[in-house]
Amino acid sequence: MAASMRQAMCLLRTRLFLQSALHYRIPPSHYLPFQSADGTLNLWKISALTYAKKAGKGSKSVEPKELMEVNADPDYLVSHCSGSNYFKEGQDVKLGADEDYPEWLWDLHIGPPPTLEELSPDTPQYWRKLRKMHMRRNNRLAQTKKF
Template sequence: MAASMHYMYCLLRPRFFHPNARTYAKKLVGKVGSAAAQKTRMEVETDPQKLLTHCCGANIYVEGDDPELKKDSDYPEWLWNLRTERGGADLSELDPNTMAYWRRLTKLTAQRNTRVSKRLTKLKAIQYPDDALP
């Protein structure tokens, strides 16, 4: 019974159908001169008094002003302990019994291996210039 059902399916299916055929969505093209396509530059604040009392550039709305800065005691304590430099935490600062430590170690190892691989490729091209690809 199953074999005959498969046979009937093969006879009745359209011949142009291919199970791996890909269809792509039509690309949407906007007007080049539209207002949404043009970027606007924000004006840089030069007033020193306003720079000391307001958080310039924090207003995301068309209307309104930038928010005023409050006293340091009005903000939570953890805000002043945030890490602001790039690169993430050092391995010496992390506990080896946590998942964050091992993720960081994996990332640093992958970065090191990538750097070494690039250096070896350059060295190989210098030592064996005939084998280099065009």
């Protein structure tokens, strides 16, 4: 009696699923029939509905980007700021004499960022870097938890 009741419930559930699939216009390729060991029939819904649709005939084709040409002329690189012109037409900015630029420009730090030991604890940069290091450490530790 229990096995026939289970099969009746399974058939009812299958019919309800198929009706809802037809109602929501889910194509038959998105659900999968499965028969368990006791002979009952189940339907599993394949989660392919959440994926993006493939481009059709009327969609635009993606063209590869054109890469900028690298200028290796040493005289040009010394006299112009290469890559400063982002327009399709025009030329790069021509560099002026060193006296035309402010003094602070030549004092800028262009190397790797200073380590925590090189910074003074009286500066906000020190505490910002310390906070960032602790956040990274805590995130790494949180990833190792097993539950």
